[in-house]
Amino acid sequence: MLKPKTRFSNLSNLFLPLSVLAILIIINLIKGADYFRITVVNGAFYGNIPNILFGASELVILSVGMTLVTAASRGQDISIGESGAISSAIFVQYVLRSGNVTLWTILVGFLISCVAGIVIGAFNGTLVSFFNVQPMVATLILFLGGRSIAFIIDGKVSPILANEISNRIGTVIPGVPIQTPIILTAVFIVLVAMVLKATNLRLYVEAVGINPSAARLNGINPKRVIFLTFLIMGVCSAIAGFIAVNKAGRHDSVNLLKFIMMDAILAVALGGNSLGGGRFGITGSILGAYTIEMLNRTLLRLEVNPEAIKVFKAVFIIVLMIVASPVVRAFVTQALDKAKSIIAGSPLRQTGGTADATGRKGE
Numbered sequence: 377m378l379k380p381k382t383r384f385s386n387l388s389n390l391f392l393p394l395s396v397l398a399i400l401i402i403i404n405l406i407k408g409a410d411y412f413r414i415t416v417v418n419g420a421f422y423g424n425i426p427n428i429l430f431g432a433s434e435l436v437i438l439s440v441g442m443t444l445v446t447a448a449s450r451g452q453d454i455s456i457g458e459s460g461a462i463s464s465a466i467f468v469q470y471v472l473r474s475g476n477v478t479l480w481t482i483l484v485g486f487l488i489s490c491v492a493g494i495v496i497g498a499f500n501g502t503l504v505s506f507f508n509v510q511p512m513v514a515t516l517i518l519f520l521g522g523r524s525i526a527f528i529i530d531g532k533v534s535p536i537l538a539n540e541i542s543n544r545i546g547t548v549i550p551g552v553p554i555q556t557p558i559i560l561t562a563v564f565i566v567l568v569a570m571v572l573k574a575t576n577l578r579l580y581v582e583a584v585g586i587n588p589s590a591a592r593l594n595g596i597n598p599k600r601v602i603f604l605t606f607l608i609m610g611v612c613s614a615i616a617g618f619i620a621v622n623k624a625g626r627h628d629s630v631n632l633l634k635f636i637m638m639d640a641i642l643a644v645a646l647g648g649n650s651l652g653g654g655r656f657g658i659t660g661s662i663l664g665a666y667t668i669e670m671l672n673r674t675l676l677r678l679e680v681n682p683e684a685i686k687v688f689k690a691v692f693i694i695v696l697m698i699v700a701s702p703v704v705r706a707f708v709t710q711a712l713d714k715a716k717s718i719i720a721g722s723p724l725r726q727t728g729g730t731a732d733a734t735g736r737k738g739e
Contacts, residue, residue, distance in 0.1 A: 390648060392699070400674050407677060407678065411424055416553070419548075429558045434617075437564055437616045439661040442456065442637075443656050443657075444608055445605045446641075446644055446649065446656070447649065448581045448584050449602045450652055451504070456640060459518060459610060461522060461617060463618075464614075464618060468485075470488055472535055478541070481541075489614045493615075494607055495610070500609075501603040523629050537627070542622045544556060545557075546622035557622075560615075577604075582654060583596055585653030639668050646664035646667055671692070
């Protein structure tokens with residue numbers, strides 16, 4: 377009996393992002409019936425859907441990490457954009473100082489940037505897990521100073537990645553019709569799914585997020601679990617920074633992944649996950665990230681001023697928070713239960729009299 381309930385719960389959590397996606401699709405189809413048209417340019421697929429998948433690559437990866445951090449620590453990491461800027465700055469400097477750029481150079485630079493992301497995650501995780509600093513306050517340190525660190529690493533300039541391999545990573549590989557960032561994001565999602573399937577990470581994270589004291593009594597160390605989620609968040613930031621800098625072809629420490637943490641938090645909430653921690657669904661966060669990217673592009677397609685998009689998103693967040701609030705959920709649940717009881721009725725209403733244990737109508 378437990379499995380059907382769990383599946384129903386997962387489907388109910390996906391109802392919100394799928395509903396918003398459906399509404400956005402309808403709006404875009406009204407705007408133009410050719411919305412789903414896909415063209416092939418130089419052997420690669422282009423169109424609205426490929427562009428959404430391409431544009432949301434970094435957000436999807438960061439949303440996965442944010443989901444784990446939120447579920448375990450009951451808070452959010454607001455320094456993910458700055459973490460990505462620092463780790464990608466290290467990647468760019470390594471590549472530029474390596475002379476001849478090869479695939480091995482890019483791979484080593486990527487691994488070094490991931491190590492930098494782990495160090496950043498360890499810094500944030502130590503403050504949160506061992507010193508009990510509230511996550512948003514702990515990560516505020518790098519949020520304020522992270523881009524200055526990246527700017528210093530850059531040498532106070534915006535270095536350019538002028539090599540063919542970086543260009544292919546940020547665009548397309550010859551002979552492959554799907555853009556490279558989309559492929560990298562898909563590989564990342566598969567790896568995360570495999571880790572969650574093969575390990576107890578989900579169980580530990582949810583247990584700590586629901587009740588740290590109870591988790592401790594069951595042999596789970598809450599501090600280590602929270603610390604681990606911040607390490608994972610650091611790796612996700614490094615991967616997102618790697619994709620973003622290869623897309624741009626240059627490192628802009630001021631604007632790279634700027635304010636993306638707001639979209640990542642929104643993706644987590646839109647995916648049906650509680651911002652107060654506990655049970656989580658990676659699938660919902662991924663759908664939430666793609667929904668946000670579609671929302672941004674839909675507003676641009678409707679010729680909404682780019683600055684006004686922030687206002688629309690702010691209103692959207694307010695509505696989402698109200699709909700997802702415990703008060704509204706409890707009210708809707710009670711209303712649905714009441715409606716079901718009225719529709720179903722009682723045996724007395726169905727038979728018009730009393731019914732005994734054998735189902736015979738009483739007099």
